[in-house]
Amino acid sequence: MHLNSLFKQALKVFIFSLLFASCKSIISVDDLEQTELIISKQIDGLEAIEENLDLVNGEEQELYSLALNEEKGSIPLPVRWSISDSTIVNLSSDESVSNVTLTPLQTGSVTLTVETLTLTKTFNLIVSAPPQDNIGVALSDEWVKVPSNAGGMSLPEFYVMKYEAKAWKDDNNDGVIQEGEGNKTHLKLANENYTPISSPDFIPWVGISANEASAKCRALGEGYDIISNREWQAILRDIETVDANWSQGSVGSGCLKKGGSNNGSECSWRTRKYDVILPNGTTVELDNLNWGNERDNNNKFILTNGNEVHDMTTSAGEWTDWDRDTVGFQGMPVKGGCETNLSFNNFQDISYSCSEINDEDFNSANGGYTIDQGVGDWMAYAGNSTTENAVIRGRRGSAFSFGFYWTKDHESYQAGFRCVYRP
Numbered sequence: 001m002h003l004n005s006l007f008k009q010a011l012k013v014f015i016f017s018l019l020f021a022s023c024k025s026i027i028s029v030d031d032l033e034q035t036e037l038i039i040s041k042q043i044d045g046l047e048a049i050e051e052n053l054d055l056v057n058g059e060e061q062e063l064y065s066l067a068l069n070e071e072k073g074s075i076p077l078p079v080r081w082s083i084s085d086s087t088i089v090n091l092s093s094d095e096s097v098s099n100v101t102l103t104p105l106q107t108g109s110v111t112l113t114v115e116t117l118t119l120t121k122t123f124n125l126i127v128s129a130p131p132q133d134n135i136g137v138a139l140s141d142e143w144v145k146v147p148s149n150a151g152g153m154s155l156p157e158f159y160v161m162k163y164e165a166k167a168w169k170d171d172n173n174d175g176v177i178q179e180g181e182g183n184k185t186h187l188k189l190a191n192e193n194y195t196p197i198s199s200p201d202f203i204p205w206v207g208i209s210a211n212e213a214s215a216k217c218r219a220l221g222e223g224y225d226i227i228s229n230r231e232w233q234a235i236l237r238d239i240e241t242v243d244a245n246w247s248q249g250s251v252g253s254g255c256l257k258k259g260g261s262n263n264g265s266e267c268s269w270r271t272r273k274y275d276v277i278l279p280n281g282t283t284v285e286l287d288n289l290n291w292g293n294e295r296d297n298n299n300k301f302i303l304t305n306g307n308e309v310h311d312m313t314t315s316a317g318e319w320t321d322w323d324r325d326t327v328g329f330q331g332m333p334v335k336g337g338c339e340t341n342l343s344f345n346n347f348q349d350i351s352y353s354c355s356e357i358n359d360e361d362f363n364s365a366n367g368g369y370t371i372d373q374g375v376g377d378w379m380a381y382a383g384n385s386t387t388e389n390a391v392i393r394g395r396r397g398s399a400f401s402f403g404f405y406w407t408k409d410h411e412s413y414q415a416g417f418r419c420v421y422r423p
Helices: 002-021 030-034 210-218 229-239
Strands: 035-040 052-056 061-069 073-076 080-083 089-093 099-104 108-115 120-128 143-146 158-161 165-168 195-198 224-226 259-261 268-270 273-277 283-287 300-302 308-310 317-320 342-344 378-380 388-393 402-406 419-421
Touching: 035 120, 052 061, 052 099, 080 089, 089 108, 143 229, 158 229, 165 210, 195 210, 210 224, 210 317, 210 419, 229 300, 229 317, 229 388
Parallel strands: 052 120, 259 268, 378 402
Antiparallel strands: 035 061, 061 073, 061 099, 080 108, 089 099, 108 120, 143 158, 158 419, 165 195, 224 419, 273 283, 300 308, 317 388, 342 378, 388 402
């Protein structure tokens, strides 16, 4: 062990010696004893960081390593850079290794370590979400931007609730979401004078029909609406291309995160049970939908722009509007050959003849993923409608889950919603 440690130390010195030897015209190894290491956001060292550096998710930041020497002044200094968690911040340096580019991939905090031959410095990097442009109705309402042409669906950029919609009543009219103002117990109260918000707290707003959920979203103001099926697909086809959304760390490896389930697999978390009161006053046992700040990572998807979307697959699905360009909630037409009373786990098993639906309306961009990989679950029947039914997404362990088995005015504790904002 002692010889091995000496060998590693000697190798480290040799490597750094090569780096400094290649930069003799800048600074020599001997000069290091009289040199102060500066890490700066500017190449002239005028904006040095001391302990913490705040980053914005999705925005690159370049840093420079400088030697502050009494005789030679502030000059570039080769160093070795390392990051504690590359899933939060990606690190890439140029050939001189005197500067580095940091690319935040998701919110969180990491440690940046900078080493020379004679000293080591560490810095805390804190990645926060980008400004929300005052989207939503409350000061702490959390919405995220979905990039244009996300998932190749040819849509302009839009904003979506980071979390499933929650029912909120601003009792003191201060615009701040506070404990006691959101629905946590009795779902039968949620439809009375409540406003949809995007918050990690409170019980998801279920027991509301697709028609009423759509109206609640539109009531937020101009540009707001309930999420459409095409926007849902844009998000899913975007996140399926991100390594971090797969259980084994690379696209197609393992499975896409499945959120809450009762089996507690590598792609999901084991649910707990709690009692809720439905709009008709009936008490039922429902899965714990994992709300609050201590959230499970298997409930989180990361978009290609680094933004996070939570809870797109839980025991409660979400209403999605079939036609985003028509005012008012639109169901999927069930006339024209759509088969009914069918249920398939894998999309590849579907045999349907329906002129109103295409593969891009429900399937992954890959097209070959199965329910074991977190892509699948098709549920269809005409229900009480002879013209159209509301589409519901994200149930039963797959964000891609697709069902059209309830009418637009149906209320169920298994159906929630989320809103979007279209600039």
